[in-house]
Structure formats: structure tokens, C-alpha cells
Amino acid sequence: MPENDVPMWPSDDKDTSSAEPKGAASGEEATAWLPISGLAQGETEELTVPKVTPESGSWFNPVVDVDDDEEPDVPVTPTPKWSAFEPATPVEPKEPEAPKTVFVKPVEPQRADTPDWDQFDRGTPQGREPRPEPSRPEPQRQEPPRQEPQRQEPQRIEHRLDQPQPQRRPEQIRVEPPRPAQVPSATMHARPVRIEPSEERFDSEATVGIQQSEPPSEEPPAAETEAAPAPKPKKRKRKVLVITSVVVVLLLAGLGGASAMPKVSNRLGLPWAPNAPKGDIPKPAGVTRVLHGPDINGAAPTKAGLTAALKGPAGSADLGTLTGVVVDPATGDVLWDKNSGTPLTPASTTKILVVAAALLSLDHGMQIPTKIVQGADPGTAILVAGGDTSLTSLPLGTDSPLYPGAAHVDDLVAQVKKASGGKITKVQLDASLFKGPTSAKGWDPEDTAPGNTYMAPVFPVMADGGRTDPKNDHAPRIANPATTLTQKIAGKLEAQAGGTTTAPKGAKVLGEVKSPPLPELANSLLQLSDNMLADVLARQIALAKGGEASFDGGAKATLAVLKEAGFDLTGVQINDGSGLSDQNKIPAKVLSEVLSVAAAPDGKDPRTAKLRPLLAGLPVAGGSGTLEKRYGDPNSSAGRGWVRGKTGTLSGVNTLAGVVLDTDGRMLVFALMSSGSDQDKGRAALDVVAATLHKCGCR
Numbered sequence: 001m002p003e004n005d006v007p008m009w010p011s012d013d014k015d016t017s018s019a020e021p022k023g024a025a026s027g028e029e030a031t032a033w034l035p036i037s038g039l040a041q042g043e044t045e046e047l048t049v050p051k052v053t054p055e056s057g058s059w060f061n062p063v064v065d066v067d068d069d070e071e072p073d074v075p076v077t078p079t080p081k082w083s084a085f086e087p088a089t090p091v092e093p094k095e096p097e098a099p100k101t102v103f104v105k106p107v108e109p110q111r112a113d114t115p116d117w118d119q120f121d122r123g124t125p126q127g128r129e130p131r132p133e134p135s136r137p138e139p140q141r142q143e144p145p146r147q148e149p150q151r152q153e154p155q156r157i158e159h160r161l162d163q164p165q166p167q168r169r170p171e172q173i174r175v176e177p178p179r180p181a182q183v184p185s186a187t188m189h190a191r192p193v194r195i196e197p198s199e200e201r202f203d204s205e206a207t208v209g210i211q212q213s214e215p216p217s218e219e220p221p222a223a224e225t226e227a228a229p230a231p232k233p234k235k236r237k238r239k240v241l242v243i244t245s246v247v248v249v250l251l252l253a254g255l256g257g258a259s260a261m262p263k264v265s266n267r268l269g270l271p272w273a274p275n276a277p278k279g280d281i282p283k284p285a286g287v288t289r290v291l292h293g294p295d296i297n298g299a300a301p302t303k304a305g306l307t308a309a310l311k312g313p314a315g316s317a318d319l320g321t322l323t324g325v326v327v328d329p330a331t332g333d334v335l336w337d338k339n340s341g342t343p344l345t346p347a348s349t350t351k352i353l354v355v356a357a358a359l360l361s362l363d364h365g366m367q368i369p370t371k372i373v374q375g376a377d378p379g380t381a382i383l384v385a386g387g388d389t390s391l392t393s394l395p396l397g398t399d400s401p402l403y404p405g406a407a408h409v410d411d412l413v414a415q416v417k418k419a420s421g422g423k424i425t426k427v428q429l430d431a432s433l434f435k436g437p438t439s440a441k442g443w444d445p446e447d448t449a450p451g452n453t454y455m456a457p458v459f460p461v462m463a464d465g466g467r468t469d470p471k472n473d474h475a476p477r478i479a480n481p482a483t484t485l486t487q488k489i490a491g492k493l494e495a496q497a498g499g500t501t502t503a504p505k506g507a508k509v510l511g512e513v514k515s516p517p518l519p520e521l522a523n524s525l526l527q528l529s530d531n532m533l534a535d536v537l538a539r540q541i542a543l544a545k546g547g548e549a550s551f552d553g554g555a556k557a558t559l560a561v562l563k564e565a566g567f568d569l570t571g572v573q574i575n576d577g578s579g580l581s582d583q584n585k586i587p588a589k590v591l592s593e594v595l596s597v598a599a600a601p602d603g604k605d606p607r608t609a610k611l612r613p614l615l616a617g618l619p620v621a622g623g624s625g626t627l628e629k630r631y632g633d634p635n636s637s638a639g640r641g642w643v644r645g646k647t648g649t650l651s652g653v654n655t656l657a658g659v660v661l662d663t664d665g666r667m668l669v670f671a672l673m674s675s676g677s678d679q680d681k682g683r684a685a686l687d688v689v690a691a692t693l694h695k696c697g698c699r
Helices: 117-122 235-259 262-268 303-314 347-361 409-420 481-492 518-528 531-544 551-564 588-598 608-616 679-695
Strands: 031-036 045-050 100-103 192-195 201-203 321-328 333-338 369-374 380-384 426-430 496-500 509-514 643-650 653-661 667-675
Touching (some): 303 321, 303 333, 303 679, 321 588, 347 518, 347 531, 347 551, 347 588, 347 643, 347 653, 369 409, 380 481, 409 481, 409 509, 426 481, 481 496, 518 531, 531 551, 588 608, 588 653, 588 667, 643 679, 653 679, 667 679
Parallel strands (some): 380 426
Antiparallel strands (some): 031 045, 321 333, 369 380, 369 509, 643 653, 653 667
């Protein structure tokens, strides 16, 4: 039973049981009236306290010490020992006594003794009529949750027994649950009263609303055994709260452990991540593929200084006969010159002139088309070659590593299937765009032999530049790449290849794809030193100028465009656009003049804007294209990343022309041409000269 169910006795030893109260003779319960003040309404009321005489058969013993942790044992038939009740002398407390709480019975009409358990659960406010509910059986020895008030030792009160006490039955002396006054309900719970050591009485705030248990009796009434169960302790809520807390702690611990893992912390960008930046993140810089002109604020080298620096490298015996020139493009001044007006075989540096002529004469957004049109017979499709040799046979979704942005054969075939409804039975080839021979004057016959890696016969259409492997620049070439492509398209359309023809004018277009724009074609041409692309690009210049799309027509158109642009072409002779012809002749100064205009400061020359993409396509020393595997020697390693140039190699010929940034940040243009030199030694010697230009401050 709760601690506040221990009977609390009055604070004095005044005997009020000697005079028989009114109503005792009639069998009514005897009560003694005590004035109590400080109730809920702030008024003084007379409350009754049962007059109980301890005797045999009573449910309590006088002077019983109650253990806080255990309930007091209830004797079945206790026999009081009257000798224990000796007159006691009040003892003055050493310290002020703590307030005591007792329960008293207010005067109210006789009603049913069945307590309203909902009043104990909810604490119905005074004056509100409680909602009637059916009685509930009382649980077996189940107590409500305790509220732990300040522990108080019950005062021991000794009764004077100088007058006889009437015998009463146990049910007559049972203490009724206290009920608040002025509430017309028999189901209200008792209102506790706090008694101060000074005998002042107030409503107890610590125990108001606490359910009080009935004192045990020998035979509890049947109504009590059937009473509703008392409210269960809130242990379940407490248990749920504990479990929830444990789960939350475990979850937080798991998240903390996961966030400590490098992969997780890196992914989330947490401050302790291994990949977290160690300093402030730099602001993004604008990126553009257009090269700007040289830095004209850097100190330019002098002629004397540069001549002294190049005396040794340029005089190497490994270079054979060397011609060359170094120019400051910011001023146009020639800083070093060695027979630069002498025409020599340029090899692949010829491509500089072809690309320059194309950039000057063609729209930079130009794309070369490839079409398939309907023939005279609806079941016949004709492949019309437009001059795009970058068309790739790689499947859709796979970009060509040789020609980035190239059109796909599968795309062309898919368009034809959709337009024709899959009713194509024959595919023919129209290759009439190009004229003349498929190889140029001065070519080595082995250059176009089946299986060589340099060149294939020049046709206006083919896949992957005529290579057997679309991803390998050095793959063997196909002997007849146009016919091979026609057969491949026919196979994809489940048709037969039907030879060559000329497409009728105004024929229905079943499918069309286009090459990358001109600057991107120029970039691939220079990086790979692509012979096939250079020759078909020269033919595009011829077509734009109204000439014949042939080797001769391409060469004439190229020189005509450069001459019209104001370049001095004295001593220039070319037979192709690739530079495979050993009969081509170009002076070093012509190459340097074209490159100087491309590298000039913005706005200085109107030709510069059109020629600027030429510099973007030049391979980087030790980094890309035909210069990727060079500049590894200690004598030339200083030029890695600083030299950009177009290479040229034939039997006994080594050339290199491009730009370099010196140690003062000054842009320099150079053109070096070696004749009669060994291939490997001649290349290495040219690289040393270009690297010296980078190391030279030369003032």
C-alpha cells in the first residue's frame, strides 16, 4: 500500500473518546468534529474522523513502524496489547517538524461506497459531475504508481484508556475513503489535509489526487472484489521510452561510424573526409578553346642573343642540310634566320598550307555531307559520296577516337530503313565527286599498297579514313575503301551491292549525315598528320573555288587562296595536300609567315581570327599527336609542354614548324627543315633546337 495510507494521528494526546457521542446508542457511526481550515473553497468546515477503539479484531495495531519498501503485514485477528499504551509526555522537537498529511472524511449524503476509479485517473475538477461508468473488479494486490513525497516518520499517539471503549465490528470501524466537501457525489476521492507543527491545517498539495487504498478487512465485500481494476502502472510507456532511446542511440552511433568511413565522408563532402579540400576552393576560371595571341609584355630576345644560343644546336651534323627561321609574331621581327628562303621538301608540314587555305576560304561551320538517295527503281538506294572520309563504322553511342564528333554509318542506315520501310534490295555507289587519279605524283607506290599504314586510294567516301581498325591510327588501310563501305551498308539493309552509278538530280533523300565542322576536322588532321583527310580537304577548297576536285585542282586552289590572302609563295611547289609527294617544295619562311599571322596579337592582322584554329591543332611536345613520344631525351626535355609544332618525315627529310613560349613569356614562331638526315637522329636534333628556344631569354 502507498506510503500515504499509513494512518496519521492527531498531533496532540487529547482523549476525545471518553464521552459517548450522539448517535452511538442508535448504532450510527461515532464521529468527533474537528475544525479544519484551508480547504479548496478557502472556508472552514467541520469534518468528521471516525472514533476508533483499538481492540481485538481491529485491522491495525497501535504503534506500527512501516517499512518504506514493503507493505505492512495485516494480522487476521490482531490482539492489541493495552500495556503498550502508556501515558506519554509530549516531547518538544529539536527542529521544526515537517508538515504531516492526514485524510479526513467530509460531511456528505450517504451514497454508494463504490469508488469512481476514473476520478482517480483523471482527477475530475471540483463541482463537475463525473461520468458514470460500470464498476470494475479490483486487481489482486496491484498498486498504483507511487509518488514519492518527502519521507515523514508517523507520530506515535498513545491513548488514555481510563474509560471503557465500546466493542465494534470490523466493518463499523473501517475507515471510509475521504471525500471532498460540498460535492454531491459518493465517488469523489479523498482530499488530504496538511497539518503543520503549529496545528494549522491546510489542503495538502503533495497528495491531492492520489488514489488511496481501502484498509484490508477480514472479509472484503463482494462489491469490492468485483470492482474495476486500478490503473496499471505506466511501466510499459517507460519501457517503450527506454527502447526508443536505445534505438536512437544505436542509430546515431551507426551514422557516426558510417560518416567516419572514407568513402562515405568523401561522398557526403564532410569536413573530415580524406578528399576534403585543405584550403579555400579556387574560383572557377573561364575556359576557351580559342588560343589568344602572344604576351607582348614579355621581353623579346635579341638577334645576337638568340644567334649565340642556337649556334651549337643548329650546327649539329645530325641535321644534314638545315634551313630555318625564328620570328617574333608580336612585332614581325626576324630574330634568327638560316637560309629560310631556300625551298626544301616539306613532307607533312605541307599540311600547314592546306589547313590555312581551308580556314581562309571555307566557312568554319562547314560540314561535309554523305547521302543515300532513292534510285530510278524504288528498291534501289544510291550512296552519294560527298567527300567525308571521317565517317565511322563504330556503333551508335561510341565516339570515334580518331575523329571526335564523326557521323555514324549506323545512323545513315537507320534513316534509310525508316524512309524506305525496309524495302531496299540494291545499294549502288556514286563516287563521281572526285576526279583524276587516286594517288598523287611523287608518291611512293608502297604508300597506297594494300596493308600499308600511311594512305589508301583517295575516294570521296569511306569509313574511318580507310583503316581496318576504327580506333587505331596505325591500322592497315583498305585497298578500295569506298566499295567496302558500300558493301557494308548493303549488308545492314539486307540488300545487294550493285556497283557504281550516278544519282539522278533531285532524287528523294532517304538519309543524310554530316561530318564535324571544319575547325574540328583541321584539328584531327594536324594532330594525326592524317594524309587522307588533308587530300580530301584540299579538294573541298577546289570545289569552293570552282575548280576540279583532284590532286592538281586541290593544289592549285590551295596556293591561290594563300596568294590572295597576301602571302609570298615564292619557291612553293605542291602536288598534294598530304605532303607524301617528294616533289613538293616549300621555303621555311613561307611556313613561318603563315604561323606568325596565326600567332599575332588580336586585332593586329585581319587574317589572324580565321587562322587562329591552326595553332590549336598543333601537337604538344611530349603530350599529344605526332609529338607525344618525343622530347624524352635529356637534351630536349626542357621543351616538353612548351613546344607546339607540325612534324614532317620522309626518307632523308625531317621538318618541324610551330610555336614556343620562352622563359620570359614571349611567343616565338619557328620553322626548321632538314634534308639528308637520318630519321631518328634528325628528329632528335630538331627537338633540341626547339627546346633551346624555350630555355633562351637571349637578351
